Amino acid sequence: MDIFIQQLINGLVVGSIYALIALGYTMVYGILQLINFAHGEIVMMGAMITISAVSILSGSGVNLPGPLLVVAGLLVSIPITMLLGFTIERVAYRPLRKAPRLAPLITAIGISIVLQQVAVLIWKNNPRSFPDLLPHASHDFMGAVITDLQILIVVLALVVMGGLLIMVEKTKLGRAMRAVSMNQSVASLMGVNINYVISMTFVIGSALGAVAGVMVGANYGLAYPTMGFMIGLKAFTAAVLGGIGNLAGAVAGGLLLGIIESVGAGYLGPITGGVLGSHYQDIFAFMVLILVLVFRPSGLLGERVAERA
Amino acid sequence: MLANIKQSKPAAYAGMAIFAVVLAVLPFVMGATLGNTWVRNLDLAMLYIMLALGLNIVVGYAGLLDLGYIAFYAVGAYVYALLNSPHLVPMLSGTGFEWLLHMPLLVVLPLAALLAGIFGVLLGSPTLKLRGDYLAIVTLGFGEIVRLFMNNLDRPINITNGPQGVNLIEPVSLFGHKFSQAITVFGIEFRSVHLYYYLFLALALLIIVVSIRLQSSRIGRAWVAIREDEIAAQAMGINTRNVKLLAFAMGASFGGVSGAMFASFQGFVSPESFILMESIVVLAMVVLGGMGHIPGVILGAILLFLTPEVLRDVVNPLQDKLIGERLVNPENLRMLLFGIALIFVMLVRPEGLWPSKQRKAEFHEDDDLKVKDAEKEAAHG
Numbered sequence: 001m002d003i004f005i006q007q008l009i010n011g012l013v014v015g016s017i018y019a020l021i022a023l024g025y026t027m028v029y030g031i032l033q034l035i036n037f038a039h040g041e042i043v044m045m046g047a048m049i050t051i052s053a054v055s056i057l058s059g060s061g062v063n064l065p066g067p068l069l070v071v072a073g074l075l076v077s078i079p080i081t082m083l084l085g086f087t088i089e090r091v092a093y094r095p096l097r098k099a100p101r102l103a104p105l106i107t108a109i110g111i112s113i114v115l116q117q118v119a120v121l122i123w124k125n126n127p128r129s130f131p132d133l134l135p136h137a138s139h140d141f142m143g144a145v146i147t148d149l150q151i152l153i154v155v156l157a158l159v160v161m162g163g164l165l166i167m168v169e170k171t172k173l174g175r176a177m178r179a180v181s182m183n184q185s186v187a188s189l190m191g192v193n194i195n196y197v198i199s200m201t202f203v204i205g206s207a208l209g210a211v212a213g214v215m216v217g218a219n220y221g222l223a224y225p226t227m228g229f230m231i232g233l234k235a236f237t238a239a240v241l242g243g244i245g246n247l248a249g250a251v252a253g254g255l256l257l258g259i260i261e262s263v264g265a266g267y268l269g270p271i272t273g274g275v276l277g278s279h280y281q282d283i284f285a286f287m288v289l290i291l292v293l294v295f296r297p298s299g300l301l302g303e304r305v306a307e308r309a
Numbered sequence: 310m311l312a313n314i315k316q317s318k319p320a321a322y323a324g325m326a327i328f329a330v331v332l333a334v335l336p337f338v339m340g341a342t343l344g345n346t347w348v349r350n351l352d353l354a355m356l357y358i359m360l361a362l363g364l365n366i367v368v369g370y371a372g373l374l375d376l377g378y379i380a381f382y383a384v385g386a387y388v389y390a391l392l393n394s395p396h397l398v399p400m401l402s403g404t405g406f407e408w409l410l411h412m413p414l415l416v417v418l419p420l421a422a423l424l425a426g427i428f429g430v431l432l433g434s435p436t437l438k439l440r441g442d443y444l445a446i447v448t449l450g451f452g453e454i455v456r457l458f459m460n461n462l463d464r465p466i467n468i469t470n471g472p473q474g475v476n477l478i479e480p481v482s483l484f485g486h487k488f489s490q491a492i493t494v495f496g497i498e499f500r501s502v503h504l505y506y507y508l509f510l511a512l513a514l515l516i517i518v519v520s521i522r523l524q525s526s527r528i529g530r531a532w533v534a535i536r537e538d539e540i541a542a543q544a545m546g547i548n549t550r551n552v553k554l555l556a557f558a559m560g561a562s563f564g565g566v567s568g569a570m571f572a573s574f575q576g577f578v579s580p581e582s583f584i585l586m587e588s589i590v591v592l593a594m595v596v597l598g599g600m601g602h603i604p605g606v607i608l609g610a611i612l613l614f615l616t617p618e619v620l621r622d623v624v625n626p627l628q629d630k631l632i633g634e635r636l637v638n639p640e641n642l643r644m645l646l647f648g649i650a651l652i653f654v655m656l657v658r659p660e661g662l663w664p665s666k667q668r669k670a671e672f673h674e675d676d677d678l679k680v681k682d683a684e685k686e687a688a689h690g
Contacts, residue, residue, distance in 0.1 A: 035442045095656055101441050102374060103655050106596055109589055110651030117645040121637065229585070233453075236446065283457050286450035293447050294435045 015258020040232015
C-alpha cells in the first residue's frame with residue numbers, strides 16, 4: 001500500500017509540473033488554435049538560465065539563503081523567457097496567422113530546433129546539476145516519504161495556477177483573452193487589441209514555463225539543453241487529455257498524466273512479472289495521447305464545457 | 310526532371326542521355342575530385358532522396374502531416390538487419406525457421422517494404438479522423454513508441470539487442486556477388502561504395518517513376534482531392550478511408566526499402582539512428598523543396614543532406630585557423646541552420662524552393678481572397 005501512496009505522491013509532484021506547462025500550451029491553443037511546439041524549449045531555457053544565474057550569483061559572493069537565491073535566479077530567467085515568448089510569436093507565428101495551418105506548425109518546429117541548438121551552444125550538450133539550495137528534509141506520510149521540496153513544488157504550482165485562473169476570470173486582460181478565444185473578429189470589433197492579447201498570452205505562458213522549468217530541474221536534480229522536447233510533449237499530452245483550450249482541463253490532465261505515468265511505471269514490472277520494466281515509462285504518455293485522440297479528441301473536460309482562455 | 314521535358318522528342322532523348330551519363334560517372338568524378346568520403350555521401354544522399362519521396366506521398370500528395378516517418382525507415386532497417394546478421398541465429402536455430410535468415414535481396418527488399426507498409430496502416434487506421442496538427446502529434450508519438458520499443462526489446466527475449474543495436478549485418482549480395490568486394494569490369498574497378506551507388510540510384514529511379522505514375526493516376530488524384538478538401542472528396546465518391554490508408558502504406562513502404570538499404574550499407578543499426586530529429590529532417594526536405602513536386606523534393610533532399618557535409622568539411626578547419634580551437638560543433642551548427650531555414654522558408658517562400666506551378670499559384674492567390682477565407686474560418690471556429 002505504501003508503495004502505491006509513494007507513487008501517487010511522486011505522480012502528483014510531476015503532474016503539477018506538467019499542469020503548469022500544459023497551461024502554456026492550452027492558453028495558446030485556446031486563442032490561436034496553434035500548437036506552440038517551442039513551449040518545451042521555453043521550459044528548458046527557464047531551467048538553464050536559472051541554474052546559470054544562481055551559479056553566477058553564488059560565485060560572485062552573494063550570500064543569500066538557498067531559496068532566496070533560487071528566487072533571484074527566477075527573477076533573471078522569467079523576464080528572459082517572457083521576452084523569448086514575445087519574440088517567438090512576433091517572428092514565427094504572427095506573419096503566418098492567415099497562412100495554411102501547416103506553415104506555423106513548421107516554423108514552430110524550426111523555433112524549437114533553434115532554441116535547443118542555441119542552448120547547446122551556450123551550455124554544451126551536458127546535463128547541469130541543479131544546485132542544492134532548496135530544503136528537502138523528508139517526512140513520513142502514511143507510510144510513504146514526502147520531501148519539503150515536493151511539498152514546495154505542489155504548493156507553488158497550485159498558487160501559480162490559482163493566480164492564473166483569477167487573472168483570466170477577474171481582470172480586464174483575462175476577459176479580453178476569453179473574448180479573443182471565442183471569436184477574434186467580434187472581439188476586435190468590441191475594441192479588444194487582438195495583437196496585444198495574443199502577445200500577452202505568450203508572455204504569461206512563457207513565465208509559467210520558466211517556473212515549471214525550475215521545478216523540473218529541482219525535482220530531478222538536473223537540467224540539460226535537450227530536455228525540452230520530452231517534457232513539452234508530455235505536457236502537451238496533458239493538455240490534450242484535459243481538453244485542449246481548457247484551463248481547468250490542463251490542470252486536471254497534468255495531474256492525471258503524472259499519476260498515470262508514475263503509478264503505471266511503478267506497477268508495470270510487478271504486474272508483468274518483470275517482463276516490462278519501468279524503462280517503458282515514457283511510452284505511457286504517448287499511449288495516453290494516442291488513446292485520447294482516437295477515442296475522445298475533445299479531452300476529458302471537452303472544449304465547450306468550461307471557459308476557454 | 311523527367312516530367313519537365315516537353316520539347317521535341319530527339320532533344321528530350323538527348324537530354325536524358327546526357328543526364329544518364331552524368332549520373333553514371335558522378336561517383337567517379339566525385340571520388341577523384343573530393344575524395345572517397347564524398348562517394349559515400351552520394352550513396353547516403355540517394356537514401357535520403359528515397360525517404361523524402363516516400364514522405365512526399367503522405368505529406369505532399371495526401372496532405373497528411375507525418376512527424377514519425379523515420380519509424381518506417383527503422384522498421385525496414387531492422388527487418389534487414391535481423392534477417393541478415395548473426396544476431397537471431399541462436400534464437401532461430403532448431404525452430405524450423407532458419408530459412409528466414411539470409412534470404413536473397415529480391416525477397417528481403419519486398420519483405421521490408423511490406424512490413425513497413427503494414428506499420429503504415431497500423432499508424433494510419435487509428436488516426437483517420439485526425440487532421441493537421443493533431444495528426445502530427447500522434448504520428449510523432451508513434452515514431453517515438455517504435456524507437457522506444459527498439460531500445461527496450463532486448464528483454465525478456467533479446468530481439469533488437471536494445472541500445473547496442475545490431476551489428477555484423479551482411480552487405481547486399483546480388484547475382485552471386487557480394488557488395489563488400491570490389492569488382493573489375495572493362496578495366497574499371499567498382500568498389501563497394503560504387504556498387505551501392507548504382508543499386509541506390511536504380512531504386513531511387515524506380516521510386517521516382519512510381520511517384521510520377523502515381524501522381525497522375527486515379528489514386529494520386531484522389532490523394533490531392535483529400536488534401537484540398539476531404540469532405541468534397543468524399544462527396545465525389547472517394548473512399549477516403551482506404552485512400553488515406555493507401556497513402557500511409559505507400560509512403561511507409563518506400564521508407565522501409567530505404568531503411569533496409571541503409572542497414573546493409575552501414576552494416577550496423579541502432580535506435581540512435583531513428584530519433585525524432587531524423588523525421589524532422591526528412592519532413593524539412595519535403596517542405597523546403599516543394600511539397601508534392603518530385604523535382605523539388607529531390608532538390609530539398611540533396612540540399613539538406615549535403616549542407617551539413619559541406620559544413621563539416623568547412624567549419625572545423627575554419628575554426629582551427631581562426632581561433633585555434635573548436636568552439637562550435639558542425640552538427641550543432643547544422644541543426645541551427647536547419648531551424649533557421651525552416652522558419653525563413655515558411656515566412657518568405659511557404660510553397661518551397663521549387664514548387665509545382667499549380668501549387669505556386671495557390672500560394673499567391675489574391676490576398677483579398679485569403680483574408681476572406683480566414684474571416685470565414687474565424688467565424689466558424
